[in-house]
Amino acid sequence: MAQPKGPAPDAVPAGAGAGAPAFSKSEMMIVAAARELAGQRVCFVGVGLPNIAVNLAKRTVAPEMELVYEAGVFGAEPARLPLSIGDPTIVTGATAVVSMWELFAYYLQGGLVDVGFLGAAQIDRFGNINTTVIGDYAAPKTRLPGSGGACEIAINARQIFVIMRQSARSFVERIDFRTSPGNLGGAAKAERIRREQGWLGRGPSVVVTDLGIWHFDEDGEMRLDALHPGATLEEVRATIGWEPKVSPALAVTPAPTAAELRLIREELDPDGMYTK
Amino acid sequence: MAQPKGPAPDAVPAGAGAGAPAFSKSEMMIVAAARELAGQRVCFVGVGLPNIAVNLAKRTVAPEMELVYEAGVFGAEPARLPLSIGDPTIVTGATAVVSMWELFAYYLQGGLVDVGFLGAAQIDRFGNINTTVIGDYAAPKTRLPGSGGACEIAINARQIFVIMRQSARSFVERIDFRTSPGNLGGAAKAERIRREQGWLGRGPSVVVTDLGIWHFDEDGEMRLDALHPGATLEEVRATIGWEPKVSPALAVTPAPTAAELRLIREELDPDGMYTK
């Protein structure tokens, strides 16, 4: 699956209020993404940031959520944060470990996955994702990992969550390659095509970044619904390649709690791989 | 898979010579079929008579032969004769037990089976087999079991062995239903079609009956190559629906040895299910 590309310069904003713990932008992003998983039943976990967000959700808002790893694991109970999505800790103590044929054919394509949680290198306003190349396919400026399972996850998971850092290079007017379909050219066309082609997925429903939380409006377009504490609309506009829609009821994301931060810092990412 | 139909009236001929053990027609048939398996590597075992013939071969001429059961077993070492081809004794001690999807897709269709060993209710001169109905399909005189795996075994096993009792009802000019293809209308057409359609199988190579042993000649037609001790050409002609080809070098099948008979009577079929 897609892996966020490039270094992650990560400013540390002040805490949200007096006495509140300080936290990094990455920590806020991971916490916000985890909270979006409340109430979800079966989540397909992507490599990179999705992995830590989903594991945090499992320890907080969604303890009964079943974690599916494309490596062939259902019902993982990782004792430590898996560095890769094929880590031995996702196997020991899982409810089922199966071949990848079975995982993709019967679990994913068969319709058991509620949320597919992906990263992205480029995304457009309709949630279409590129994780393949920057530049021309035949002689790319940057060769990215490619689809992995993202392409079929985007089509077969009931809904798609995305977690990625915002930048003018990643939130673009036009992605260089469509690896995983989102709302195509807009909701109307996307709904027609999904129906005609019998997709199980209803497409992207949330994008969580280091600056805020985006959902998709009735046109199938990203709309900023919440700004993280300390983030500004100017920052958002400076890190996006189109004029973004902003909710009239724009909220502020509640800051990470001490418990959430403790889980990230002590259990999930003690070496700061994702949050440094 | 196909199962020989109807009762098996089984005369007991005299032994082949002075001091030789007496044996039944069924015993001769099973022994002759087992011997044909000498040198074979992987055999797909059908229900009924093939099951006992193959298990006898494994204990005599082909100890290293791998037994494949469509139930999903490779490398079975049955401690007793399995009554059905899904018996627990074929599982315990086998080298691999897999789903039927895997067995049919990867083992059979994938080309690992050297010999598919089938029974039949009707067979024609070109080795085409009916195990589906006697009479009209929609309102049959007799409803038979149907294909089971026989249809795909006939197409994908490298060669097909058949074991069945001869009778005017079973060796017919025209089978009522083609469940499993043999040499179709003759070798030339069969070879062309197999090549065009990419079959792995080269079709039937031997039919062993209670009267003798048939192989297939260059026209793809059955030719009687051996008569069992005590059997006559008259008997053969009386139990066949066409004028059979007979080898100019017609042999007599060597009678069952004491060791072969002991294995059948004491180990494989002590209750005489197949040989009564």
Add this chain to the structure above:
Amino acid sequence: MSSKVATMRDAVAELVRDGDTVAIEGFTHLISFAAGHEIIRQRRRDLVLARMTPDLIYDQMVAAGVARRLVFSWLGNPGVGGLNAIRRVTEGANATLELEEYSHFGMVARYAAGAANLPFMPLRSYFETDLPKVNPRIRPIESPYGDGVVYAVPPLRPDVTVIHAQRADASGNTQVWGLLGSQKEAAFAAERVIVVVEELVDEAVVRADPNRTIIPGIIVDAVVVEPWGAHPSYVQGHYDRDNRFYRDWDPISRDAAATEAWLRDWVYDLDGRAAYAEKLGVERLAALRPSGPAPSGVVDYGEYR
């Protein structure tokens, strides 16, 4: 995780409906006679019965009048003969039961297509046979790579699939060893799934050996604990196939009245599997135990903290 443990009566009452397509799967091994009998007892009607090998259980269900149609690939009493109750309604002028017929691989491929949400599954079978002529759902399909034609079968999606297993936990995570048949595919393909087990185990038993799991609880609607629920079929490591039963069924099933009497004595007049096992008697059941143990050995998954 909430428990899905239910009685067979409740599971069938709630999950099996008149007119449903029902697959009680299991190839020789693990055939849920207990579920079949409960369906008879609750007098379901108009069912489409799917099974690779209808076996005695569908012969009994057809005799009891629950079925409208049979979807299958091999119709017989293995090693014994025919299925006589089914023959009575499929031969000659009495052919009232609808038959939809495939080969074994065709049926497996249908379940696999259903499990994988595919519109068809290709296979190399049926060439030059009469099967596609009598079953228009078996269709040729051309390879998009210009290398010829193979056959396709359509997905089979049962309304209910019933499987029997050695063990499951209360949320339906199910483990099987021995013959696996097409149970996994039939279960994933189904709208609703009933798992019947010899033994209910703690979740920790399942999680200790996750590669042994054939279906996850997420697709399971009810877990029924029913020891001896597969008799006269068998359960690897628990009991042997009751071959005598298979032989005895032949004369019974040849006679419509004897069949009806059997159904009365062994199904209608009993309130469930415990009564059935009691009626069979401890001696007969004890004789079906394996002749000895054959332990799998232990593998180590390792703890990774």
Add this chain to the structure above:
Amino acid sequence: MSSKVATMRDAVAELVRDGDTVAIEGFTHLISFAAGHEIIRQRRRDLVLARMTPDLIYDQMVAAGVARRLVFSWLGNPGVGGLNAIRRVTEGANATLELEEYSHFGMVARYAAGAANLPFMPLRSYFETDLPKVNPRIRPIESPYGDGVVYAVPPLRPDVTVIHAQRADASGNTQVWGLLGSQKEAAFAAERVIVVVEELVDEAVVRADPNRTIIPGIIVDAVVVEPWGAHPSYVQGHYDRDNRFYRDWDPISRDAAATEAWLRDWVYDLDGRAAYAEKLGVERLAALRPSGPAPSGVVDYGEYR
């Protein structure tokens, strides 16, 4: 049964030929770095390297000049970054390595089609993406049941597939637990198969648990006993993934000279895996052992005489 046990040197010398399509499979788990290094050491050329996730082993093999083409679905160093040696020959004007790209399910389906001798495998993927535009082998196919179009991928049939496993017997009956990846399909699809194991076991160990077998010896050409043969990847129950190695590779592989030096020190100048393990040192290896045991438990197949 004759023994297929061979040294890695002999297995590669005999079974891997210039120009071959080679699949060293294993998803994170059980990647045969030992076989990859031996292929480098024997200076094979012009290989088509197939793997879902090329990982460090193909980065090293590409750096060593063995490959002409890569067939894959995810190209990266999971959790760390890119595969830098491969990026050097796939980006900009230096794009000399041929790439043939699928999604994960596309690759798995290609192996499955190869294993099942099918001309294609259908799947519900690729709709409205650019992948079919850049890979003409991904083709639309219409359902013969009038219910629309899905995509197809062609079979992938490696000349050689290499898999690593916890154990096999001398004739190649192979058992794996933990992640199964697509090894089974890749092995059945291949012309020749090399199995590398942590442990050679008696046939009786395999036969005690036949459901654990992923491939039968009949498709195996060589069994190589090579403890630590999957390092820096891992073997469930035996050793952990050496994540430090994956991180350390990033700066090495960014520099062509450093990469060449690494290959000299760790591949060309060593005569095999035992020397490699010795060079890593007992301390580093010991630290990779699981933090504790996690036994599977035993199941009983029962003896049926």
